[in-house]
Amino acid sequence: MKDAVPALEIAGLRKSFGRGKTSREVLGGVSLTVNEGEFVSLIGPSGSGKTTLFRLIGGLERPDAGDIRIGGRPANGRRGLIAYMPQQASLMPWRTVAANVELALEIAGVPRREARTQSREWLARIGLGDYAETYPHLLSGGMQQRVSFLRALLAPQPLMCLDEPFGALDALTRLKMQRWLLSIWEQNRRAVLFVTHSIEEALLLSDRVLVLSPSPAAVIYERKVPFPRPRDEALWTSPEFNAIKQDIYERLQAYGEVGEGAR
Amino acid sequence: MGNKGTLRVIWPPAALSLLGLAAWQLVSDLGLIEPWLLPSPLAIAREALAIAPRLLEHAAATAQLTLIGFAAGTAAGLALAALLHLLPGVKAALYPLLVLSQNIPIIVIGPLFLIWFGFTLLPKVLLVALVCFFPVCVAMLTGLAQSDPHLAEYMRMIGANKREMLWKLELPNAMPYLFSGLKIAATYSVMSGVIAEWIGAEKGLGYFMLLSSKGFQPARVFAAVALVVAMSLALFAAAAAAERLFIRWRPAGGDEGGRPK
Numbered sequence: 001m002k003d004a005v006p007a008l009e010i011a012g013l014r015k016s017f018g019r020g021k022t023s024r025e026v027l028g029g030v031s032l033t034v035n036e037g038e039f040v041s042l043i044g045p046s047g048s049g050k051t052t053l054f055r056l057i058g059g060l061e062r063p064d065a066g067d068i069r070i071g072g073r074p075a076n077g078r079r080g081l082i083a084y085m086p087q088q089a090s091l092m093p094w095r096t097v098a099a100n101v102e103l104a105l106e107i108a109g110v111p112r113r114e115a116r117t118q119s120r121e122w123l124a125r126i127g128l129g130d131y132a133e134t135y136p137h138l139l140s141g142g143m144q145q146r147v148s149f150l151r152a153l154l155a156p157q158p159l160m161c162l163d164e165p166f167g168a169l170d171a172l173t174r175l176k177m178q179r180w181l182l183s184i185w186e187q188n189r190r191a192v193l194f195v196t197h198s199i200e201e202a203l204l205l206s207d208r209v210l211v212l213s214p215s216p217a218a219v220i221y222e223r224k225v226p227f228p229r230p231r232d233e234a235l236w237t238s239p240e241f242n243a244i245k246q247d248i249y250e251r252l253q254a255y256g257e258v259g260e261g262a263r
Numbered sequence: 264m265g266n267k268g269t270l271r272v273i274w275p276p277a278a279l280s281l282l283g284l285a286a287w288q289l290v291s292d293l294g295l296i297e298p299w300l301l302p303s304p305l306a307i308a309r310e311a312l313a314i315a316p317r318l319l320e321h322a323a324a325t326a327q328l329t330l331i332g333f334a335a336g337t338a339a340g341l342a343l344a345a346l347l348h349l350l351p352g353v354k355a356a357l358y359p360l361l362v363l364s365q366n367i368p369i370i371v372i373g374p375l376f377l378i379w380f381g382f383t384l385l386p387k388v389l390l391v392a393l394v395c396f397f398p399v400c401v402a403m404l405t406g407l408a409q410s411d412p413h414l415a416e417y418m419r420m421i422g423a424n425k426r427e428m429l430w431k432l433e434l435p436n437a438m439p440y441l442f443s444g445l446k447i448a449a450t451y452s453v454m455s456g457v458i459a460e461w462i463g464a465e466k467g468l469g470y471f472m473l474l475s476s477k478g479f480q481p482a483r484v485f486a487a488v489a490l491v492v493a494m495s496l497a498l499f500a501a502a503a504a505a506e507r508l509f510i511r512w513r514p515a516g517g518d519e520g521g522r523p524k
Binding site for chain 2: 054086090095137155
């Protein structure tokens with residue numbers, strides 16, 4: 001696995017906003033790697049530039065310095081190379097659930113007919129088959145996020161970027177969604193970069209956890225998560241889980257700030 | 264939003280209108296108002312029935328003028344909205360002037376059009392089109408520019424290009440706005456058609472009203488007014504029905520009002 005080309009490689013990424021005295025450096029040399037089939041979580045205090053980092057990876061902004069490589073190819077300022085799941089479900093209210101899933105595939109260049117077959121098949125598989133022809137406002141928040149995740153999962157780009165996808169859900173729904181995402185991902189391993197505020201969520205899902213400093217952001221700590229897969233929430237009671245959690249918590253606290261949801 | 268909902272919205276104003284008509288009839292019957300000043304509703308209805316063929320002929324002329332003007336104005340409004348949306352520089356220069364142009368009273372423009380284009384259908388159609396054009400153009404421009412920022416960000420993140428942004432985000436998003444504009448234009452169009460006929464025509468309800476008013480026949484004026492109101496309502500209802508047909512996705516009750524349910 002290690003000698004393969006990483007799904008995402010970021011080296012020395014810098015980005016500032018504004019000019020002169022009001023200039024603020026948001027990213028102060030971020031470097032990280034996500035390998036093929038690896039689930040990597042990014043934890044950092046609020047305002048640590050995670051959104052900016054995602055916009056750079058998505059190609060909406062260009063870095064001031066540094067390199068982004070996706071699947072080995074230079075990706076600075078290049079769009080359409082990632083599958084993306086935002087914090088808000090962001091489903092088009094005028095498209096049916098199935099048509100929303102197809103939208104992501106159409107824009108990625110998947111032929112319409114194939115997109116249709118895939119969306120039907122997968123909506124049925126995740127238990128939303130009955131909702132394929134309804135409009136998104138009839139779905140609960142958790143169901144909308146499932147559709148949003150499915151949209152990213154089916155997109156053909158090998159790298160998935162998930163930007164705090166469960167941040168807006170209530171605690172119980174969030175728990176269910178973590179378990180659900182885990183089961184789908186473990187059958188279907190893709191390279192994932194996952195931003196979260198919750199250490200527990202990161203530990204449950206990831207192969208590796210990266211800790212960001214407050215801005216200007218840099219990766220200050222990296223921790224492998226050694227638990228075997230498939231995982232379940234029984235993990236939370238294990239002493240090792242709590243030891244790692246404590247360890248990451250202290251790293252975050254060393255910078256004087258702890259994100260919400262980290263306990 | 265089904266028939267039940269429509270009925271629920273319609274019956275209070277309908278009941279009030281009936282009550283008002285009854286009161287009006289009563290006041291006339293008691294002889295409190297001279298009939299040549301204000302004829303009773305029944306007298307107006309009788310008069311309308313008596314001259315029905317003539318009245319309908321005038322109504323047909325007005326309907327033709329209104330529909331052509333409405334269609335032309337809508338088409339022009341959509342075309343300009345699309346152009347201004349795709350060329351932001353032109354929009355910045357032209358949009359304020361467009362708003363400013365709405366302060367010119369059409370009652371002034373009407374006679375000018377007659378001088379320029381003669382006593383044909385053209386100046387009257389242009390007048391109606393001019394009135395319908397503005398609400399459609401502004402509504403469409405607003406709708407195109409007011410996409411949900413979360414949706415726009417999502418589309419850009421997954422690599423949507425400008426064309427895809429337009430067809431898959433901005434245009435669908437603009438549809439409810441467009442229908443709001445169409446409903447306003449529909450309401451204005453009949454009235455502006457009547458004004459156009461008032462200024463210069465030899466048929467149509469506007470012409471008929473002017474003639475009846477000058478001939479001291481208030482019952483005929485009121486009969487024509489009732490037809491104008493009915494035509495406005497019919498056009499509005501048609502726009503609303505088209506809206507319901509095209510836009511099935513909006514959550515019930517989750518709209519921004521101004522829309523009959």
